[in-house]
Amino acid sequence: MMGRRGALIILEGVDRAGKTTQCKKLVQALQKNGRPAEMMRFPDRTTMIGQMISSYLEKKTNLEDHTVHLLFSANRWELAPLIKKKLQQGVTLVVDRYAFSGVAFTSAKPGFCLEWCRNPDVGLPKPDLVLFLQLSPAEAAKRGQFGVERYETSDFQQTVQHRFNQLMKDPSLNWQVMDATKGMEDLHQEILRQSEAAIAEAESQPIKELWK
Ligand code: Z5A
DSSP, X not given: OOOOOOOEEEEEEXXXXXXXXXXXXXXXXHHHTTOOEEEEESSOTXXXXXXXXXXXXXXXXOOOHHHHHHHHHHHHHHHHHHHHHHHHTTXXXXXXXXXXXXXXXXXXXXTXXXXXXXXXXXXXXXXXXXXXXXXXXXXXXXXXXXXXXXXXXXXXXXXXXXXXXXXXTOTTSXXXXXXXXXXXXXXXXXXXXXXXXXXHHHTTSOOOBTTO
């Protein structure tokens, strides 16, 4: 009989919401509780495709908007076999951004609709839980200046937030909105509680396909 599979847990949110901080804390806590858990992040800048994306984000190169969208998606697809393998091995994956960032960021650009943006990611491993770290622009500003990478401007991030709001209306996904203004530890405890529940739920279920 096949063993219990791990869960696919995604953390999403606008700039400086605390995604990376919380991903790391969650992996550590799960491991401490005796659960195999690993962190991944998108974009994964270590692959050849990831390096093209990184260079674009750092404004060292320019890429046409459709092209870069497809590269972000290809970066997820190239890691999809590894994601499935790890989940099947019983490893819970905690992922910093996923297809939802892909759709939210590109559809915030003029001339793009949600449907077109979603299409390349249809069929990726479906998350068991998507935690959206909610932080207002005013609160984000208290966490320091925007960085120097592409997309790190207030107006663009506001539009991205609206797109995330549209994506969160999808009842086929287990979205949970987290109040990211909370202190790191309180937020962590809430995220851990949601994650433990999702892991228990996922154990006996097959890996499904996103947006199918
Ligand atoms: N992008 C895309 O266009 N298409 C795609 O398909 C994908 C991504 C996957 C990648 O950025 C860019 O690519 C991103 C989306 C786009 N562009 N933007 N914006 P990235 O993933 O390399 O980096 P990032 O996601 O922009 O990181 P971030 O959002 O800036 O940070 P974060 O992970 O949410 O937050 P953090 O690093 O954990 O914390 C930020 C600061 O806040 C730090 O000083 C912490 O100490 C502090 N912090 C964290 N939590 C708290 C709490 N609870 N209270 C107070 N202070 C806190």
